[in-house]
Amino acid sequence: MENNSSNFIKSIIKEDIESGKHKEIITRFPPEPNGYLHIGHAKSIVINFGLADEFNGKTNLRFDDTNPAKEDQEYVDSIKEDVAWLGFEWDGLLYASNYFDEMYERAVLLIKKGKAYVDDLTAEQIREYRGTLTEPGKVSPYRDRSIEENLDLFERMKNGEFENGTKVLRAKIDMSSPNLNLRDPVLYRVAHATHHNTGDKWCIYPMYDFAHPLEDAIEGVTHSICTTEFEDHRPLYNWVVAECEMESKPQQIEFGRLNITNTVMSKRKLKQLVDEGYVDGWDDPRMPTISGLRRKGYTPEAIREFVKETGVSKNAGTADSAMLEHFVREDLKLKAPRTMGILRPLKVVITNYPEGQVEMLDAEINPENPEMGIRQIPFSREIYIEQDDFMENPPKKYFRLFPGNEVRLKHAYFIKCEEVIKDENGNVIELRCTYDPETKSGTGFTGRKVKGTLHWVEATQAIPAEFRLYEPLILDDELNEAAESGEETTFLDHVNKNSLQIIQGFIEPNMKDVKPQDKFQFFRHGYFNVDPKHSTAEKPVFNMIVSLKSSFKL
Numbered sequence: 001m002e003n004n005s006s007n008f009i010k011s012i013i014k015e016d017i018e019s020g021k022h023k024e025i026i027t028r029f030p031p032e033p034n035g036y037l038h039i040g041h042a043k044s045i046v047i048n049f050g051l052a053d054e055f056n057g058k059t060n061l062r063f064d065d066t067n068p069a070k071e072d073q074e075y076v077d078s079i080k081e082d083v084a085w086l087g088f089e090w091d092g093l094l095y096a097s098n099y100f101d102e103m104y105e106r107a108v109l110l111i112k113k114g115k116a117y118v119d120d121l122t123a124e125q126i127r128e129y130r131g132t133l134t135e136p137g138k139v140s141p142y143r144d145r146s147i148e149e150n151l152d153l154f155e156r157m158k159n160g161e162f163e164n165g166t167k168v169l170r171a172k173i174d175m176s177s178p179n180l181n182l183r184d185p186v187l188y189r190v191a192h193a194t195h196h197n198t199g200d201k202w203c204i205y206p207m208y209d210f211a212h213p214l215e216d217a218i219e220g221v222t223h224s225i226c227t228t229e230f231e232d233h234r235p236l237y238n239w240v241v242a243e244c245e246m247e248s249k250p251q252q253i254e255f256g257r258l259n260i261t262n263t264v265m266s267k268r269k270l271k272q273l274v275d276e277g278y279v280d281g282w283d284d285p286r287m288p289t290i291s292g293l294r295r296k297g298y299t300p301e302a303i304r305e306f307v308k309e310t311g312v313s314k315n316a317g318t319a320d321s322a323m324l325e326h327f328v329r330e331d332l333k334l335k336a337p338r339t340m341g342i343l344r345p346l347k348v349v350i351t352n353y354p355e356g357q358v359e360m361l362d363a364e365i366n367p368e369n370p371e372m373g374i375r376q377i378p379f380s381r382e383i384y385i386e387q388d389d390f391m392e393n394p395p396k397k398y399f400r401l402f403p404g405n406e407v408r409l410k411h412a413y414f415i416k417c418e419e420v421i422k423d424e425n426g427n428v429i430e431l432r433c434t435y436d437p438e439t440k441s442g443t444g445f446t447g448r449k450v451k452g453t454l455h456w457v458e459a460t461q462a463i464p465a466e467f468r469l470y471e472p473l474i475l476d477d478e479l480n481e482a483a484e485s486g487e488e489t490t491f492l493d494h495v496n497k498n499s500l501q502i503i504q505g506f507i508e509p510n511m512k513d514v515k516p517q518d519k520f521q522f523f524r525h526g527y528f529n530v531d532p533k534h535s536t537a538e539k540p541v542f543n544m545i546v547s548l549k550s551s552f553k554l
């Protein structure tokens with residue numbers, strides 16, 4: 001599989017440095033602060049910062065904040081937090097809105113050169129006049145306004161004399177160009193809106209296709225890396241840089257977007273999930289946002305490694321969500337302490353264990369990383385095991401507990417099931433077992449063997465804990481089925497109703513001081529993260545990050 005060690009963007013940069021075109025490269029990560037970052041953005045972050053690191057260049061974090069209606073300081077703050085958390089340091093922390101004066105000046109320059117005009121057509125008319133791939137566009141009746149009239153109208157647009165939607169500034173390029181982006185694209189629109197950075201100073205705002213190349217050129221960005229949906233915009237990008245007479249000439253390079261199975265990946269859709277209450281915020285552990293993945297328990301290392309493995313190419317790729325899980329499992333394997341937790345408790349009384357006695361047992365914190373040392377866990381006459389580690393009438397090859405069978409308790413003793421206690425409805429509510437003191441773990445007992453090893457916690461000291469188990473928010477299979485059957489649905493109709501399961505269980509008493517974002521491997525269950533939003537001093541809440549095993553192979 002292609003990986004980050006070599007890719008076509010790297011080759012371009014290498015050539016540009018070797019040929020002397022650039023002494024130093026400058027890249028940028030340019031999010032619009034209209035939502036939280038998702039793992040697709042992580043790909044762009046890793047590419048931009050990674051290239052600058054490799055070639056001793058610089059990377060700016062630049063907020064592409066040219067659309068005040070959708071932008072917010074909350075998003076700016078979250079984006080800064082997420083980029084830093086992913087492990088990247090930006091050179092400049094910049095805002096496109098800081099260049100509004102210069103952008104305005106460059107637009108005036110275009111008007112003076114006869115390369116831009118004020119148009120009174122409505123947005124709908126402009127769309128109609130633009131034509132299609134097979135039909136040339138129609139020229140606006142306002143296209144031939146004099147330079148003087150255009151300068152006057154544009155200034156009056158800036159001064160707030162016109163209502164939203166009544167006038168735009170357009171580039172004068174070519175209404176019959178085969179590239180629709182070159183059919184006199186809109187450069188500025190009127191929008192009476194308060195901007196999070198510039199307040200009420202402006203009531204005209206530049207369009208992306210005009211603003212973005214100017215932002216890059218103003219900052220001296222050498223390689224402007226974006227996703228392939230902008231490939232057709234590249235001629236316009238170059239037109240703006242050239243006609244605005246920008247000194248620096250950035251090169252736009254496109255790569256394929258990252259998609260992942262069983263989720264949606266667009267800020268617009270993610271915002272819908274938040275606004276309509278399908279999730280408990282942008283950082284809900286089911287969200288593919290950086291903050292959601294962090295809260296679920298993903299590490300920056302796991303995200304970076306995953307993104308690198310997806311490679312850099314011209315084609316958009318859909319990565320298997322199992323691959324993302326693979327990388328967090330790999331990363332946590334040596335880092336996460338092992339512990340035992342009971343998700344669905346069943347009480348076990350060990351009838352031949354002395355009443356009132358508690359002994360402390362040694363348990364390795366991480367057998368794959370012995371340097372992590374030993375923890376101590378209590379053992380006594382009453383413990384909890386998992387409900388599904390017992391069956392009254394087991395099928396063949398069931399090696400866990402059933403009447404008359406003996407199993408090993410991890411780090412403790414063999415126990416044998418002697419009696420099953422039920423409530424009046426016939427539900428099993430307790431087991432009576434005996435233990436064999438000879439079989440204590442660590443003593444080298446070899447007298448006989450058992451096939452099952454169960455996890456457990458001592459009942460009197462166990463700490464109550466909440467466990468949150470997750471399934472994908474969207475199930476691609478369901479979505480595809482609906483699409484094939486011709487059903488008219490949106491992704492919101494296919495949000496997985498079982499995506500969150502909350503259950504109450506118990507954990508080892510040595511876990512009493514866990515802190516938000518601490519990560520553990522619960523024996524036989526998987527990796528879990530202490531939830532920063534719902535945990536309390538009395539009751540920690542654990543988000544399941546990933547199960548222990550998967551069939552996924554790299």
Ligand code: ATP
Binds near residue numbers: 039227266
């Ligand atoms: P969305 O459609 O999710 O809102 P966007 O592209 O509009 O994404 P921006 O804030 O403009 O979001 O993105 C900042 C940078 O991240 C851009 O350079 C964009 O190309 C890149 N980016 C966004 N989504 C992806 C993705 N899925 N894969 C790779 N890069 C992405």
Ligand code: MG
Binds near residue numbers: 032
């Ligand atoms: Mg964008």
Ligand code: MG
Binds near residue numbers: 267268
């Ligand atoms: Mg977007």
